Amino acid sequence: MANDTITPAGSPPAGQTSNFINPDYVGTKFLVVNCVFLPLAVIALGVRTWTRLFVVRSFRADDYLMVMALILSCVMTGVTLDMLNWGLGKHMWDVPLSDFSPQFNKLNLIAAIVYCAATGFTKCSVLVFYLRIFPSRNFHMAVWTLVFIAAGYSIASVLANLLSCHPVAKSWDSTITTGYCMNRPVFYFANAGLGIFTDFATVAVPIPWIRPLQMPIRQKIAVAAVLAMGCFVGIVSCIRLASLYNLLKSTDLTWTTTDALMWCTIELNLGIFGGSVTAIRPFVRRYFPRLLGLSSAGGYYGSQSRKQAHPLNSMPRSGQPDFSNHGHQYSTTLTASRNAADNDSEEHILSLNNPGTPKEMDGIIRTVEFDIENTSTAGR
Known part of the structure; x- marks a missing residue:
C-alpha cells in the first residue's frame, strides 16, 4: 500500500506501487x-x-x-x-x-x-x-x-x-x-x-x-x-x-x-x-x-600381540635376564599413569574396566622388542 508521506528507497518498476504495509518478503x-x-x-x-x-x-x-x-x-x-x-x-x-x-x-x-x-x-x-x-x-x-x-x-x-x-x-x-x-x-x-x-x-x-x-x-x-x-x-x-x-x-x-x-x-x-x-x-x-574400529574406549587399536610382555616394574631389579639362549625375543612394557591425558598418537590405551587388563598395566603402554643373539668368542 502506497503512502505519499513515505519516500521509498527505490523507484518501483512499471505497473507496481510501493507497499509498506504487507510487502513481498523472503x-x-x-x-x-x-x-x-x-x-x-x-x-x-x-x-x-x-x-x-x-x-x-x-x-x-x-x-x-x-x-x-x-x-x-x-x-x-x-x-x-x-x-x-x-x-x-x-x-x-x-x-x-x-x-x-x-x-x-x-x-x-x-x-x-x-x-x-x-x-x-x-x-x-x-x-x-x-x-x-x-x-x-x-x-x-x-x-x-x-x-x-x-x-x-x-x-x-x-x-x-x-x-x-x-x-x-x-x-x-x-x-x-x-x-x-x-x-x-x-x-x-x-x-x-x-x-x-x-x-x-x-x-x-x-x-x-x-x-x-x-x-x-x-x-x-x-x-x-x-x-x-x-x-x-x-x-x-x-x-x-x-x-x-x-x-x-x-x-x-x-x-x-x-x-x-x-x-x-x-x-x-x-x-x-x-x-x-x-x-x-x-x-x-x-x-x-567403535567409529574408529576400537572394541572399547580404552581398547587396543587391533589384536593384542601374542609375544610375551611384562610390565617394566615386573622385571627383576637384581641380576640380569638370562640371555644365554640364542634367538630369544623379549618385550618390555612401559606403563604410564592412568591419569595421563589422551593424545593423537598411536599408543595403546587400556581401560580400567577391561577385564583382561592386569591392574599394573592400566594406563598407556608402549612395547619395545629386542632380539638377543648368543655369540661365541674365539677362545671359547
Whole structure:
C-alpha cells in the first residue's frame, strides 16, 4: 500500500506501487538458515573445546583461531538478523528511505567486515591445525603460503570494506553527495573468487601426504568425510558467487542481498563445523570408539600381540635376564599413569574396566622388542 508521506528507497518498476504495509518478503528463509547452521557450528566447536580442554588437555593456536571465528559468526548473525528490521528481504520500493539509509547500509557494511574476518580466522585455523599433523618441511612451506594468502586477502577485504568510500560515512549515508565510493558488488565478486581458491587449496594441500598413510578403513572413511566437507564448503562458495553475480546486476539491493548473506552464513558456519570435526578424533576415540574400529574406549587399536610382555616394574631389579639362549625375543612394557591425558598418537590405551587388563598395566603402554643373539668368542 502506497503512502505519499513515505519516500521509498527505490523507484518501483512499471505497473507496481510501493507497499509498506504487507510487502513481498523472503526474510523468513534467511531466519531459518541462521537458526539451523549457527547452532551446528556452536555444537561442533563445543565438542572440539571439550576435547581440547578435558580429553587432550592441550588448547592451541588453531583452537583460539576457531573460537574467534565462531564469535564473529555470532556477531554476523546478530547484525544480519537486525537487518531484517531495516529492509532485508523486501524490495527496495517497499522499504522507506529512512530505513535503508543509514541503518540498512551501515549494518550491511558491518556484516561484510565481520564475514571477511571470520572466514580468514576459519581458514587459518584449519591450516595451522595441519601443521602439527605432518612434519614434512615442504608441507609446512605449502601451508604457510596458504596461511599468508588467506590472512592477507582477509585483512585486505576488511580494510577495503571499511575504506570503500571517501568520506567513510558515504558508505551508509545517502545524503552525502561529495566524495566517491568503489563498486562494492564487483569487490565482493573478486573477494569470493579468492575465497573459492583458498577453500579448495585447503582441501587439496594435505592429499599428497595422506595418500601414502596406512590406516584402517574406518579412519580412511573419516579422513575422506573431512575432505568432502571441505569440498562442500567450496561448492557453497561457488553458489555464493552466483548470488553475488545477481547482486552485481541488480539495483534491488535489499532483495538480492538476502540470498548473498544467506550463502555467506551457510559457508561460514559449515567452515567452522568442518574445521572442528578434524580436531575431535580423541573425543570419538574416548566416547565412541567403535567409529574408529576400537572394541572399547580404552581398547587396543587391533589384536593384542601374542609375544610375551611384562610390565617394566615386573622385571627383576637384581641380576640380569638370562640371555644365554640364542634367538630369544623379549618385550618390555612401559606403563604410564592412568591419569595421563589422551593424545593423537598411536599408543595403546587400556581401560580400567577391561577385564583382561592386569591392574599394573592400566594406563598407556608402549612395547619395545629386542632380539638377543648368543655369540661365541674365539677362545671359547
